[in-house]
Amino acid sequence: MIKLDRFDGNNFAFWQDKMKFLLTVFKIYYILDPNLQPIEDHVPATDETQPNAEALERVNEDELLCRGHILNTLSDRLFDLVTGMKSAKEIWDALEFKYRAEEQGTNKYLITKYFDFKFINTKPLLKQVHELQVKIEILETF
Template sequence: MNQDFVKLDRLDGTGTNFNRWKDKLMFFLTALKVAYVLNPNLPEIPPPKDGESDEVKKQREKRQEDEVICRGHILNTLSDTLYDLFTVVKSPREIWATLEREYASQKQGADEFLIKKYFEFKLDDSSSLMDQIHNLQVIVSKHKEYGVEISESMQVGAIIAKLPSSWNDYQKKLLHTSEILTISSVLKHLRIEEGARILHKKEFDSDPRVNMVHEKKF
């Protein structure tokens, strides 16, 4: 099979892409019918003995060949640093188990960091609101990479709750709407409102009469 079929990622030394790498590689190995050799409960290959049947010999050869193929594909998708580290390990199960142990602890730390980052994320008036929300959605996507799902209703609620204080009136409008808000719909509403605010500001700045009235008030 051509690896382009599933576009395999290379696992880097940081392990930030471990879940994606693992899922894609497991799919590929399953399609090759060799993923079974990664089963930790799979018994060891028994040594050859006199008088064994041709069928047993074929099973041993098949198992040995599958382990070589599986190991080769795992090594082939590692970064150069990881490849050098694991190339001396002959068992694909040992390589797989070691990587899972190594990056499971990193995943837990990354989960906690991303969750903290998500809840502490603030929207403000310093830059485009939609650009900031895009950055917030990037954090959500990274959660998914680590297997943490944030429901759509929670995402919608978080976006509304994180609106700047200058958006308080519009925030109340969204909170009291009878419309069932989705991520797509709330982003549409915010995009329209931000566009209207930008247009209003441009008209205010470019109209000298408005500026004169504003100056007289002060």
């Protein structure tokens, strides 16, 4: 049994990577990526245009599982916000839109703070060097 920490809005990229891994292990990540096909037991269509009932049932089950796994890892607040969405892809895209934009805003702010950093003669030099090193370490994590 694999249990992920609850996602509360912090560190989206880390949560997303762990979620992708979990869904890949369960062989249902293809639900979130329209370019991927199911990993195993691909049931051929009865003709080239219509998938058979067994294949449709498998995709529906995988959709339900994928949605359930995503909802299971969300905090109560986030769960309440997205529970009305019908598909796993819709939930995934909504979370990605919200938290990727926040991360990009944070990154821009940190980069601006780094570029605006100036040494001041009235402050101790070592303290300023330490402040600069902290900013650099934070930027290196992105």
